[in-house]
Amino acid sequence: MPSYAMVIDKRRCVACMACVVACKKENDVPPEQYRTRVVEQVEGQFPLLRMDLRPELCNHCDNPPCVYNCPTGASYKRKEDGLVLLKKHRCVGCKACMAACPYDARYINHEKGFADKCTFCDHRLKEGKEPACVATCVGKSRIFGDLDDPDSAVSEALRENHAEVLLKGAGTKPRVFYVKTFSKPE
Amino acid sequence: MELTITGANAIAFPTLYVWDWRVSLYLFLGGLSAGLAIMTSVLHVRKGGALAEGERAAITAPILVPVILSIGMLFIFLDLERKLNVFWFYLTVQPLSPMSWGSWGLIVFYPVSIMYALATFPEEKRNLLRLGILQDWSASLGRYRLQIAAVNFGIAVFIGIYTGVLLSSFVARPLWNSALLPVLFLTSAMSAGAAFMIMLAKEKKVKLFFTKVDIWLILAEMILLPLFFYGQYTSSGAHRESILPFFTFSHEYFWYGMGMLFLLTVLPIALVMKFMEIKEEHGDELTGEALLKMKVSALMVLAGGLVIRLSFVYAGQLSHL
Numbered sequence: 001m002p003s004y005a006m007v008i009d010k011r012r013c014v015a016c017m018a019c020v021v022a023c024k025k026e027n028d029v030p031p032e033q034y035r036t037r038v039v040e041q042v043e044g045q046f047p048l049l050r051m052d053l054r055p056e057l058c059n060h061c062d063n064p065p066c067v068y069n070c071p072t073g074a075s076y077k078r079k080e081d082g083l084v085l086l087k088k089h090r091c092v093g094c095k096a097c098m099a100a101c102p103y104d105a106r107y108i109n110h111e112k113g114f115a116d117k118c119t120f121c122d123h124r125l126k127e128g129k130e131p132a133c134v135a136t137c138v139g140k141s142r143i144f145g146d147l148d149d150p151d152s153a154v155s156e157a158l159r160e161n162h163a164e165v166l167l168k169g170a171g172t173k174p175r176v177f178y179v180k181t182f183s184k185p186e
Numbered sequence: 187m188e189l190t191i192t193g194a195n196a197i198a199f200p201t202l203y204v205w206d207w208r209v210s211l212y213l214f215l216g217g218l219s220a221g222l223a224i225m226t227s228v229l230h231v232r233k234g235g236a237l238a239e240g241e242r243a244a245i246t247a248p249i250l251v252p253v254i255l256s257i258g259m260l261f262i263f264l265d266l267e268r269k270l271n272v273f274w275f276y277l278t279v280q281p282l283s284p285m286s287w288g289s290w291g292l293i294v295f296y297p298v299s300i301m302y303a304l305a306t307f308p309e310e311k312r313n314l315l316r317l318g319i320l321q322d323w324s325a326s327l328g329r330y331r332l333q334i335a336a337v338n339f340g341i342a343v344f345i346g347i348y349t350g351v352l353l354s355s356f357v358a359r360p361l362w363n364s365a366l367l368p369v370l371f372l373t374s375a376m377s378a379g380a381a382f383m384i385m386l387a388k389e390k391k392v393k394l395f396f397t398k399v400d401i402w403l404i405l406a407e408m409i410l411l412p413l414f415f416y417g418q419y420t421s422s423g424a425h426r427e428s429i430l431p432f433f434t435f436s437h438e439y440f441w442y443g444m445g446m447l448f449l450l451t452v453l454p455i456a457l458v459m460k461f462m463e464i465k466e467e468h469g470d471e472l473t474g475e476a477l478l479k480m481k482v483s484a485l486m487v488l489a490g491g492l493v494i495r496l497s498f499v500y501a502g503q504l505s506h507l
Contacts, residue, residue, distance in 0.1 A: 115267075
């Protein structure tokens with residue numbers, strides 16, 4: 001069974017937002033709502049500035065607070081591949097998962113009322129395709145694959161680079177890894 | 187370090203807006219009904235039930251508990267985005283979700299509070315219960331009044347704690363993520379329950395008894411609140427920043443600062459008023475002025491409880507890891 005994960009190579013992201021558009025189109029995300037985003041963060045003091053371009057999405061955590069806090073079992077972690085998914089018919093829209101997620105990755109779908117999220121394009125994975133954001137990424141910043149397969153693109157990217165996760169201290173054990181700047185192992 | 191989030195993609199950046207006044211009111215009314223249930227149990231058990239004899243609140247307070255709870259539950263129901271799916275709460279038990287054990291706790295608390303209202307209904311007034319079956323239940327439950335009082339007390343404490351645990355279980359919201367919050371909410375709930383009991387009570391001895399109870403509870407609140415903020419301040423950077431809205435009088439956080447000022451003013455004033463009430467020499471009957479003072483101090487406590495729920499629910503959503 002695969003163990004899906006994503007590596008985001010920030011060195012290659014140009015913030016073109018193609019991933020945001022592809023995700024919205026692929027998953028029929030309502031207007032003004034997003035399953036993924038690219039944070040453009042400027043740090044430093046003028047004129048000594050640097051910009052961090054950071055695509056963000058659901059981290060499909062191994063220790064997912066949204067799943068633990070869901071009162072109806074609508075949010076769940078699929079054992080077969082590690083994806084954090086939603087049984088839409090069970091969701092009452094109580095928003096506990098939204099409050100619980102440290103990555104603000106969930107939102108109430110305004111059209112349907114459930115607490116929607118990124119699924120790593122589960123429907124595409126079943127067809128043997130990559131998630132829409134990965135397939136469309138022009139800079140090949142988003143890398144997707146099976147962590148258990150040593151020959152997969154994600155395993156290779158993690159082997160070749162220093163990778164970090166967001167809010168490591170929260171203890172959520174995310175499955176979205178970030179490769180920062182010029183990070184060949186020393 | 188200057189830090190800005192900018193760019194054409196700013197529209198995609200999330201603004202957390204999870205819970206609003208409906209959840210604040212639910213937490214307040216749930217806490218109030220739990221606090222009132224605790225106080226009704228105390229009223230009927232204290233001095234072998236002698237305190238409750240001839241007291242109007244001994245009948246009205248247990249009846250009001252499920253009524254207040256129902257209004258509170260209506261507000262949380264209004265907050266649900268998919269109201270028709272509400273039955274899913276009761277088709278599963280999620281042991282790690284406080285909202286799941288709260289929903290099951292409420293479904294236990296509700297019948298227990300109704301049973302307690304029937305059990306404490308006085309024999310001579312049972313004819314007011316229009317339905318014969320209610321009169322029969324009242325008679326048979328009345329025999330187990332003390333046992334039901336104990337269960338009522340226990341489940342009410344659980345509900346009072348749960349209203350705090352509901353918020354404190356979120357690692358993502360540093361303001362809420364404190365073990366002190368459930369204790370603070372329980373104390374505030376009991377204090378509101380005692381204050382409400384003072385407003386309902388007719389007998390002087392009952393009013394003064396619950397005034398004494400409330401003094402201790404307000405004191406406990408006045409210790410817990412600074413301890414809570416101290417704990418946050420000495421914790422991680424995110425925890426420290428989470429309490430800033432309460433102490434930053436900028437236009438952005440104006441209402442949080444006002445809420446803190448309100449609590450800093452109202453709780454000590456209510457405490458002093460209550461202290462004067464028990465020290466004052468009352469005659470056989472309480473004068474109109476004394477009754478007014480008691481009602482005003484009780485209203486202050488209730489308003490304080492509401493402000494705590496409102497400010498914590500909103501400010502918690504501003505806090506981030």
